[in-house]
Amino acid sequence: MTLTLRVLAPDQSVFDDTADEIILPSTTGLLGVLPGHISMVTAIDFGVLRVLKNGNWDSIALTGGFAEVESNEVTVLVNKAEMGKNIDSAKAEAELEQAKNQLNQTKDQKTSPEKIKAQETLNKAKAWFLASKSD
Structure with missing residues (x-):
């Protein structure tokens, strides 16, 4: 089944x-x-x-x-x-690093629209990077 x-x-x-x-x-x-x-x-x-x-x-x-x-x-x-299998692994890794840097720039802000957007960008970048490495 x-x-x-x-x-x-x-x-x-x-x-x-x-x-x-x-x-x-x-x-x-x-x-x-x-x-x-x-x-x-x-x-x-x-x-x-x-x-x-x-x-x-x-x-x-x-x-x-x-x-x-x-x-x-x-x-x-x-x-x-x-x-x-359709994700460019090198590009996904570069986007992950960029997203980490973007989030680090907002580390002094407790809660802000910029920090929330940076965290969302990081979560997406992590998903794409992990999926690119899994296949």
Whole structure:
């Protein structure tokens, strides 16, 4: 028995295929989904979705959104997603370093729109970097 996984962003369908196992980056931590999983809806955080198919793991970088599990079908709706194998690893690493520097420039600010945006940029950069290294 397998799962059907669909990963959808506003501008594209990133993944639409079967999978043996899925690991979702939910806002409460990593969530594993196997065939027969109970129905549920969960919030998705910035992170890497992992897909096991035929003994091989693939990675998909995600930004925030939602996932629904229903009758062995998993639908992930996110703001942005990209297959790890399509991400330029060197570019992702450079963007991660730039995001770290940007956040460091706001370290003296307790809470500000700039600091919140810098943290969000760092979270996205981390997801893309990790996804690029996973494949």
